[in-house]
Amino acid sequence: MSDPVVIVGAGLAAGAAVQALRQEGEDGPIVLLGGEPHPPYERPPLSKEYLRGEADAEALPLHEPGSYDEWEVEVRTGVRAAGLDVADRAIELDDGSSLRYRTLLLATGGRARVIGAEPSERVCYLRTVEDADRLRGHLGAGKRLVVVGAGFIGCEVAASARALGTEVTMLERGPAPLVRVLGEGMGRVLAEIHREHGVDLRLETGMGEVRETAAGVEVETDGGETLEGDAVVIGAGIIPNTEVAEAAGLEIENGIAVDARCATAAEGVFAAGDVASHNHPIFGRIRVEHFDNALKMGAHAARAMLGSEDPFDDPHWFWSDQYDVNLQMGGFAATWDEIVVRGSVEDRDFTAFYLQDGRVRSVLSIGRPRDVRRGMRVISAQVRPDPALLRDEDVDVASLLPE
Amino acid sequence: MEETRIAGAADVPEGEIRALEAGGVEVAVANVGGELLAFRNECTHQHCTLDDGDLEDGSIVCACHGSQFDLRTGEVLSPPATEPIEVYRIAVDGDDLVISGG
Numbered sequence: 001m002s003d004p005v006v007i008v009g010a011g012l013a014a015g016a017a018v019q020a021l022r023q024e025g026e027d028g029p030i031v032l033l034g035g036e037p038h039p040p041y042e043r044p045p046l047s048k049e050y051l052r053g054e055a056d057a058e059a060l061p062l063h064e065p066g067s068y069d070e071w072e073v074e075v076r077t078g079v080r081a082a083g084l085d086v087a088d089r090a091i092e093l094d095d096g097s098s099l100r101y102r103t104l105l106l107a108t109g110g111r112a113r114v115i116g117a118e119p120s121e122r123v124c125y126l127r128t129v130e131d132a133d134r135l136r137g138h139l140g141a142g143k144r145l146v147v148v149g150a151g152f153i154g155c156e157v158a159a160s161a162r163a164l165g166t167e168v169t170m171l172e173r174g175p176a177p178l179v180r181v182l183g184e185g186m187g188r189v190l191a192e193i194h195r196e197h198g199v200d201l202r203l204e205t206g207m208g209e210v211r212e213t214a215a216g217v218e219v220e221t222d223g224g225e226t227l228e229g230d231a232v233v234i235g236a237g238i239i240p241n242t243e244v245a246e247a248a249g250l251e252i253e254n255g256i257a258v259d260a261r262c263a264t265a266a267e268g269v270f271a272a273g274d275v276a277s278h279n280h281p282i283f284g285r286i287r288v289e290h291f292d293n294a295l296k297m298g299a300h301a302a303r304a305m306l307g308s309e310d311p312f313d314d315p316h317w318f319w320s321d322q323y324d325v326n327l328q329m330g331g332f333a334a335t336w337d338e339i340v341v342r343g344s345v346e347d348r349d350f351t352a353f354y355l356q357d358g359r360v361r362s363v364l365s366i367g368r369p370r371d372v373r374r375g376m377r378v379i380s381a382q383v384r385p386d387p388a389l390l391r392d393e394d395v396d397v398a399s400l401l402p403e
Numbered sequence: 404m405e406e407t408r409i410a411g412a413a414d415v416p417e418g419e420i421r422a423l424e425a426g427g428v429e430v431a432v433a434n435v436g437g438e439l440l441a442f443r444n445e446c447t448h449q450h451c452t453l454d455d456g457d458l459e460d461g462s463i464v465c466a467c468h469g470s471q472f473d474l475r476t477g478e479v480l481s482p483p484a485t486e487p488i489e490v491y492r493i494a495v496d497g498d499d500l501v502i503s504g505g
Contacts, residue, residue, distance in 0.1 A: 042483055044468075049449075062482060292469055295482065319468050321449075326467055369466035373457050 002028050003100045004074075005305065006091060008081045008244075009107035010034020012042065012291060013273025013298030015062040017105050020302035022071045030073045031099065033091075035080040035108075036128060039068060044291050046132040047156035048321055052163055053136065060129065081108070084248035086266035103305045106245055106256055106264075106271040107298060110238030110289065116148075117210035117234070122217050124233040126153050138231035141165030146219045146229040148207045150177035152320055153235030155190060159322040162197050169200040169227050171207055171219075181329070183336070186352060186364060189345060190322070197323050207234070238289060240275045253277045255287040260311035262301040272301035281313045282382065283332045283361075290318035315376040328369050330376035331362030340390045343368065351375070351397075358384035374398040404428055404491065406503040413495045415439060420463070422454040425502045430491065432500065433474060435461050440474040441493040441502050448484035 005021060007014045010032055018032055018040075034040075041060040049055035068075045083092035084104075092098045112125035119125050124135045135157070138145060143166045147154045150172035158168045174180075176187030177194065194201050208220030210232060219227045240255045250264050251257040255277030262270050262278065273294040277287045288297075293316055300312040317330045325348065336354040343350030351371035354362040359382055363375030374397035378385060385400040407425040415421045415434040422444050423430045431444035431454040442463070444452050451467035458464075462480055464471045470484035477487040492504040 044483060059485070061485070064485070291483065317469065370455065370457070373464070373466075 003089065003102040004029035004031045005103050005105075006030075006099065006101035007032045007105045007107060008091065009105075009109055009241075009273070009275070010036065010038070010040050010075070010077060011107060011109045011273060012040055012062060012294035013109070013276075013301070014105070014107040015040030016295040016298030017107065017272060017302040017305075018068070018071065018073050019063065020299035021305065022073075024303055024306050026302075026306060028102065030071070032068070032073055032075045033079055033081065033093070034075070034077045037078050038129065039063070039075055039077065041129065042291070043127075046129060047126060047153055048160055050129070051132050051136055051139070051157065051160045057129065081244045084244050086248050086250070086269055089268065101268070103268040104270065105298075105301055105305065106269065106275060107273045107301075108241035108244070108275045110240045110274045112234075113236040113239050115234060115236045116207050117232070120212065122212055122231040123210060124231055126157065126233060126235065127238065135231070135233055139164045139166045143167070143231075144169075144216070144229040146217065146227050146232040147171070147235065148219065148232060149235035149237075150174075150190075150194075150201070150203075151180075151235050151237065152178070154233070155194065155322055156320060157233050157235065158194060158199050159197065162199060163323070167200075168198070169202065169229070170194065171202050171205045171221060171227075173204065173206045175203055177201075182364060183339060183354075185339065186345075189348065189366070190327075193323060193325055193348075238274065240277075240287065242275060245271070245275075253285060257285075260313075261304045261309060262297060262312055263304055268305075270301045270305055272297040276301075278312065280332075281311045282315070282380065286332055288316055288332070290316065292317045313380065315379045317372070317376060325366055326369070327364070327366050328372045329362060329364045330372045331360065331379040333361035336361060338387070340387045342371070342391050342393050353387075353390045355387070360385065360390070371397050377401055404503060404505050406501060408496070409500045409502065411498045412500045413439070413498050418458060420454040420456070420458065422452065423500075425491075428505075430502060431463075432493065432502075433458055433463065435474065439493050439495060439500070441491040441500075442472070442474055442477065443489040443491075443505070445488070446470055446484060447479075447486035447488055453488070 040062040080094045082094040112127040117123045147170040177190040179187045206222035211218045216230045245256045256271040319328045333354040338355045340353045349367040351365040389395045404426040420433045429444040446465040455466040471481035477490040489505045494501045
């Protein structure tokens with residue numbers, strides 16, 4: 001029997017890859033290796049519905065129970081790769097065993113970046129379902145939560161905590177939430193939303209020392225203030241799990257470097273999802289940590305493993321739900337020259353187009369998801385639309401596409 | 404649902420979706436390449452209405468979170484939804500729609 005297709009990691013990219021491999025005709029053995037004790041599950045609810053207790057653990061798995069048996073995929077959880085030999089096409093596992101692969105997908109994801117304080121019962125980070133379970137115990141009326149970092153995790157946790165009646169103080173070093181992604185102006189909209197919902201948001205405020213006390217935590221700010229809480233949650237991003245790839249000599253560039261089709265330079269070795277630093281045909285080298293990307297890139301990598309030469313050119317898309325706000329963004333822009341807005345930012349019913357060199361590179365919307373989906377087609381087409389048309393509510397975004 | 408007639412509702416333009424009520428159920432009717440398809444107008448993920456979504460090759464993509472459903476079978480083509488949507492039988496009778504099943 002031939003060596004199996006091996007997928008290291010059992011997150012969303014891995015789960016999507018397995019499904020795509022079978023759908024696209026892979027009929028040899030497939031082994032899925034996951035460090036967490038679960039088959040692939042959806043992480044977005046961990047800061048939202050699951051954290052609030054509105055969805056239970058049964059709602060989390062990516063695939064129905066029994067899917068992997070049906071697909072004849074060997075799922076091994078609680079085991080991590082410890083070494084990789086790309087010349088010998090072999091993986092060493094942390095249980096001391098090893099296995100050979102025909103093709104390999106590295107979908108090892110990332111882990112929460114630990115800053116300032118080690119994780120504990122009251123010092124929370126959020127990446128896994130167990131992290132969410134621990135955090136949930138600190139939420140509710142009469143409890144106080146300190147949130148460090150107003151990125152997606154911080155903002156969504158703050159919103160969920162408020163929904164459960166928790167008192168929330170959120171620290172953010174930057175001038176507004178989500179500045180890196182949205183820019184300061186749009187970030188300020190988020191700041192207003194959180195303050196309206198009762199979050200004590202401290203901008204341009206960093207975290208100092210974190211101390212655990214008998215009854216909770218004390219978080220010092222870099223301004224010298226001490227904030228008390230039942231717990232602190234620190235949202236400082238993730239660190240991609242690149243160690244095994246790096247030790248194997250694969251190129252690392254803020255993640256495992258892959259070409260446009262998700263292949264590494266090593267024969268038969270691919271990477272996808274949060275860990276992959278992808279050479280995107282439009283955006284250049286980027287690493288994206290969103291749900292939709294994990295699914296699409298995982299499936300794309302699977303097709304590449306089966307021989308497809310197509311580049312992965314999805315324009316990228318994500319959403320964030322905070323309170324009653326559904327925010328969506330398509331595309332990718334690390335920098336921009338101009339933001340053109342249609343609709344009313346004040347009424348939170350708008351679409352913002354981020355332009356560089358006249359091309360739309362990303363589209364943000366609150367309340368107008370259709371503009372985002374159509375805007376993504378404009379991004380992919382790389383046209384230079386007239387900003388006046390982007391601004392004009394009566395112009396269908398799709399009409400800006402080339403004939 | 405019980406067979407339900409909706410008078411004057413058969414003129415859904417191609418590529419568009421119309422929200423209707425049939426027998427106490429919120430239903431969406433999409434015109435996919437001239438064929439009318441009826442389905443429950445509620446995403447199984449977070450209960451968003453589906454008529455705001457985009458039609459793609461006989462499927463609907465929910466506007467809120469991108470879940471994708473096959474409009475003929477209701478099955479999930481792309482998460483985050485994991486449960487299928489209900490789809491209905493639909494017939495055109497003159498200008499009326501007749502919806503049933505599910």
